[in-house]
Amino acid sequence: MARVLTPRAEDFPRWYQDLIAKAQLADNGPVRGTMVIRPAGYAIWERMQAEMDARIKAAGAENAYFPLFIPESYLKREAEHVEGFSPELAVVTHGGGKQLAEPVVVRPTSETVIGEFMAKWIGSYRDLPLLLNQWANVVRWEMRPRIFLRTSEFLWQEGHTAHVDEADARAYARRILHEVYEDFMVRELGIPVLVGLKTARERFAGATATYTCEGMMGDGKALQLGTSHELGQNFAKAFDMTFTSAAGSVEHAWTTSWGTSTRMLGGLIMVHGDDNGLRVPPRLAPVQAHIMVVKAGDGVAEAAAKLRDALRDAGVRVGLDDRTDTPFGRRAVDAELKGYPVRVEVGPRDLAAGNAVLVRRTNGSKTPVPVTDVVAAVLAALEADQQSLHDEALALRESRTVTVQTLAEAIEAAATGWARVPWSEVGPAGETEANGKGVTVRCLVRADGSVPDSEDEPDLVAILARAY
Amino acid sequence: MARVLTPRAEDFPRWYQDLIAKAQLADNGPVRGTMVIRPAGYAIWERMQAEMDARIKAAGAENAYFPLFIPESYLKREAEHVEGFSPELAVVTHGGGKQLAEPVVVRPTSETVIGEFMAKWIGSYRDLPLLLNQWANVVRWEMRPRIFLRTSEFLWQEGHTAHVDEADARAYARRILHEVYEDFMVRELGIPVLVGLKTARERFAGATATYTCEGMMGDGKALQLGTSHELGQNFAKAFDMTFTSAAGSVEHAWTTSWGTSTRMLGGLIMVHGDDNGLRVPPRLAPVQAHIMVVKAGDGVAEAAAKLRDALRDAGVRVGLDDRTDTPFGRRAVDAELKGYPVRVEVGPRDLAAGNAVLVRRTNGSKTPVPVTDVVAAVLAALEADQQSLHDEALALRESRTVTVQTLAEAIEAAATGWARVPWSEVGPAGETEANGKGVTVRCLVRADGSVPDSEDEPDLVAILARAY
Structure with a gap:
């Protein structure tokens, strides 16, 4: 097969950019540091969102939406927070054709505006814990942008919660860390993250403790894939977020925040990608089984359609490529790049013998399988390859x-x-x-x-x- | 029951604002014209998104994500477009602590930036139609904001497609209009929208034709709930979006765009709300059956939990309110405000007779039902009340x-x-x-x-x- 990407061993950063471009995952946006997430990339993000969102809801948090624009004065109320984010802010000075009386910043994160509203909504200990999450875009001006890893605008979820005491806040920050983030990353992303505590220097601006999930990339570097913070009473004091306790005293709440972002797409690429393209773990993949009509022929289209329906009925997310006017070789290269876990190739010659060919992206194996056994073979391959991608990543981490x-x-x-x-x-x-x-x-x-x-x-x- | 809201007949706009506040659907944001969508409101928006997204995908469009920030110069390329949106733009002049060389605008809509990228991605007629959609926030500075109806920032989906000729573009704009928008609004929102063509004066800025879905609100006014536009070759020419035709000639594509937004939440309230609060159509409702423990008692908690499980097993989205430390009357008022389609009240007295009480939000009926028949009764009520809300709205429209x-x-x-x-x-x-x-x-x-x-x-x- 012709060389499609710069090999990883030759130039890892170049390989990363090549892969994103050739697999059509994303493009650079017109404003420096921004990105366009193309359908192939966005479909993976939607799967990440679905899996994460189910876990967030299972942890009791409810989704809400807070404004993009934050008064500049809000940022300034928490001393470390403003210091941490000031260099990265985008500032809106004009709206509706006029200069604004007070400039507004585009949210770099929503602790401050959510703090303001939680303070309004919380009256007594009965209102606690208050567990909120939002899916949104945020902006942090980037001087050295890299798609998915550092972009001036990115998509994320940010959780914000308030609790009656430090112990409850800590327990919840850790629950999110393990039950949502670690569980998602290990089970779905297939990335064996290392979970720990950040040092004071690496903490989130305004936090009293930051927990992190760190993954090892294919080049041995680390990527922070998600963080969960205890904010102590810092934001509660800055926004006067108080509640009446069961004993009748008025106290400041204890808050947490936690986030994961489209940066996970970068992690996915750098952990599982190889010199032929992306490899998407089966449980995460938007298309798990990609049926390819090799070339037109007697009964081929019908057989492909039947396989698609049978796989779909078995709960497999399935795609069908019947563009026989495009050379098969080019389509196969594209399928490798996109990283569909299993390809089912249906062509006249194999079909005459009652077979389709199963191609597993993880290990590259190509096996003729009787058409009647395809569903069972696909299901078995998806399960095995989810595990083997994880194990491969773990073996790399241990060896390095x-x-x-x-x-x-x-x-x-x-x-x-x-x-x-x-x-x-x-x-x-x-x-x-x-x-x-x-x-x-x-x-x-x-x-x-x-x-x-x-x-x-x-x-x-x-x-x-x-x-x- | 005590008066909770200003009656609609007394002051419709006041009733609308009261309902949004008391049902905890949304709040005004700190920057004028922005809004905070609270969990009760956002859960309805998530249901709208899920139903719409499934229809959009069934129509062949793929989701993607384009940047929030657009170079000011992009807006200026299409003459009518810049004229239409200039008065509403938010402009970012500073980023990363420095004044920007070229100011960027916060997207009021994404025709221009998507036009730029479609032009890059489209080579030949084989790349067409190109069918994209994105879920995003947009900003249009509002002088007279009203929550959900006119806000400076709102959430929406915007579809953008490119086609080989005018006929294909028109057919697709109309397919979205009918199969996605009208179908969703009539079947899920229960709003009998009137579908038609906008006059030249009311057209979208830069469109050659704008189709619309108009709903009649409870006060007899109209609300535009969704629009689908033919853009002719206007944006294709502005962004040099060309393709090589099957015959070998180079031609400009024909594009469409189409959008619906959180404004639909305002429509939902103004069509189906009554003097006691919101009424959410059952098919749309995040919680379809709301089980309420009237007060603690022998076997009550167990019976409520069993009913919850049985309803869930029957595919009903179910909630459980067992906060018996809060007076039942207050909880019932809250349930009316939130508009859960069916309440299942479980209390010691009825339970002793083997009954629960079914309360239908649509018509206010309260009926004791044997516990063993609750699931069947709930399913029947949900189906009937979806229809009756629609029919009530249609009857109002016809009478007015x-x-x-x-x-x-x-x-x-x-x-x-x-x-x-x-x-x-x-x-x-x-x-x-x-x-x-x-x-x-x-x-x-x-x-x-x-x-x-x-x-x-x-x-x-x-x-x-x-x-x-």
């Missing part, structure tokens, strides 16, 4: 992660993968040193792999890596 | 529509409802006169009710009304 004892060793190891090193050997000073060399502390975990409450706990392990 | 022969009579009739009058008696001059009196030509239809291709066809009927 080393355990070391000093900061110097960790920084060296981060040139090619991840380093596990005692946090006591790093600390804030070591973190500064690492940052100077392009290496960051991705997160802290306990020795048993569980997520710490504070970076001051003893015996924590720091994961150091280069990151997107 | 008069057929007249002169412009003067039409303007007079529009004070309380709709007037049907020969378009030949109105014409552009009469339209100007009517506009001066707060009356607009909502649309033109043929005598047999079908949708004309042009306002120059003979024997057209004009529908005149006041409108939102």
Whole structure:
């Protein structure tokens, strides 16, 4: 097969951009840093949304929608928040043909405006917890944009919740972290994320604790795929969000926020893509079985249509490519690029022998299968390949992660993968040193792999890596 | 029952605002003209999206996402378009802490940016039709905002398609009009919309034809609920969107666009709401059967949970209110406000007799039903009440529509409802006169009710009304 993409080993960033362009996932927008998500990319995002949304609702949160425009003054109420976001803001100064009395910012995130409304809606402890989520676009002006990973506008979900006390807020931030984010990423995305606590330096602007899901990309770098924050009473105090407790006292609420975005599309590509294109995990894939008519012939179109119906009846998301006026080779290359998990090729020669050919994107195998067995074979392949993509990603992570004892060793190891090193050997000073060399502390975990409450706990392990 | 809302007959606009606030559907946002869609309102919007999206996909369109920010220069390429939208634009002048070299506008609609990309993606006739849709927020600065009806930011879907010739573009604009919009509005929203052609004056900025779905609200005014436009070759020429035809010539494509928005939530309220609150048509309702525990008692919680499971198993979307620490009367008022189609009240006294009480929101009936018959009774009520809400709206429209022969009579009739009058008696001059009196030509239809291709066809009927 002719070389379609720059090979990963040759130039990973170039391969990434090639793949996005040739698989028609996205384009750069006309305003610097913005992107156009094309149908092939957006269909995957819709599947991500559906799976995430079901988990968010199962965790008790309700969807709502808050305005795109936020008064500049709101951002300024929480000191760390304004400092964190000011350099990235887009500012609207004119509306309806006139200069605005107060400029408004395009939301970089909605803590402030949602804080304002939660304060209005919460009266007593009976109104808590208040669990909200929104699917929206946000804007953070990017100087070095890269599609899906860093764009001036991106799509995301942002959850915002208020609780009666710190323990309830913490439990909920962690519930989202594990039951929504980690579960989705491991089971659907097939990405074995490492879950931990961010250091103070890497925390969200205004948070008291930030939990993260970190994935290892195909080049050994880390990508932060989702974060869940405890905000303490910072935003509640900034927006006077109080409630009457069961005992009758007036108290500030404890809030959380948590988000995942179209950045996950970048992670999906960089974890599962190969030199022929994307590989979409079967459970996530908008099209799981892609039926291709090889060429026209006696009964071929009918057989393809019958297979499509049988697969659909079996609950498989199925596509049908019968564009026999386009060369089969070109269509096959396109199918590889798009990463459909299973292709079912139907052509006159195989059909004469009662067969179709099953092509599995994950391992590239091509197997003639009796037409009557296609549904069972597809179902088995989808299940097996979901697991094997996950296992392949896990094997890569394990092979590229080393355990070391000093900061110097960790920084060296981060040139090619991840380093596990005692946090006591790093600390804030070591973190500064690492940052100077392009290496960051991705997160802290306990020795048993569980997520710490504070970076001051003893015996924590720091994961150091280069990151997107 | 105590008066909760201003009665419709007393002050319809006040009733509308009261209902939105008390049913907790939405709030005004902090920036003038923006809105916060609360969970009770957003859940209805999600149901609208799901039903619409399925129809849009069935019509062959694929979802994509285009940027929020559009270079100011794009808007200026199509003369009528820039003139139509300039007064409503929000302009971003600063990004990332710096003044921008070229200001960008926040999309009021995406014809221009999508035109730019379609031009890139289309090469030959084989790439056509290109059928795209996006779900997004748009901004049109509003001087006289009203929640859901006119807001500076609103949520919508906008379809954009390109075709080989005018006939194909027209057929598709009309397919969306009937198979997506009219079908959704009549079958799901329960609003018997009148479908017709806009006059040249009321056309979308840059369109050659605008088709519309108009609904009659509870006060006799009209609301435009969705529009589908033929754009001719205007945008294709402005963005150099050409294709190589089957014959080998290079031609400009013919495009369409079509949209519906959160304005439909306003229509839903004003068509089906009554003096006790909202009434949501059963097929649309996020919660179709709302189980209420009247008060705690022997076996009550268990019976309520069993009914919930049984209804869910029967495919009913079901909610459960067991907050027995809140007075039942207050909860019942809230359920009326929210407009759940059917309430199933479970209390110790009825349960002792083996009954639950079925309360139908549409007609207010309260009927004791044996617990074993509840599922069947709920299913029957949901089906019947979907129809009766539609029929009630149709009866109102018919009773408030008069057929007249002169412009003067039409303007007079529009004070309380709709007037049907020969378009030949109105014409552009009469339209100007009517506009001066707060009356607009909502649309033109043929005598047999079908949708004309042009306002120059003979024997057209004009529908005149006041409108939102």
